[in-house]
Amino acid sequence: METLQRLTRRQVETLEIIAAVETPIKAVPLKSVASALKVRPPSALSHLTPLEALGLIARRRGKSRLTPRGRSTLVEYRRHHRVAEHLFARVGFSPEETCRAAREIDLALGHNTVDRLCRSEGHPPTCPHGQPIVPCQGRPERA
Ligand SMILES: [Zn+2]
Ligand SMILES: [Zn+2]
Incomplete structure (x- = not known):
């Protein structure tokens, strides 16, 4: 886990x-x-x-x-949250709604799942609130 x-x-x-x-x-x-x-x-x-x-x-x-581990866990958490927000924005949620909906799933998703979502969202640089989404670092991107 x-x-x-x-x-x-x-x-x-x-x-x-x-x-x-x-x-x-x-x-x-x-x-x-x-x-x-x-x-x-x-x-x-x-x-x-x-x-x-x-x-x-x-x-x-x-x-x-x-x-350092706590810091990197927080970076990962924000990435999960913001990738999920981006997904919800694309399907029509308002910015406020994306944050609430993302909280329903951001802790449950595995890193590989988030990377796949990020890829299918076209590697967005920011969430709907303009906060940066760190790239899928250290994990090879497959075309
Ligand atoms: Zn990505
Ligand atoms: Zn956001």
């Missing part, structure tokens, strides 16, 4: 929060994660603990930061 397929929506949100708040010199305290998730610290911790077990975040003195 691929890493993304093992994550919950809340765990992905937690990764996004850490990515947005951390700086090269500052890790993210539990209470910042909790307030961004709008939950109490114990439930924020219940999202952080499995992320740490998967090696996606590192925690020190109660503060979290993304590991």
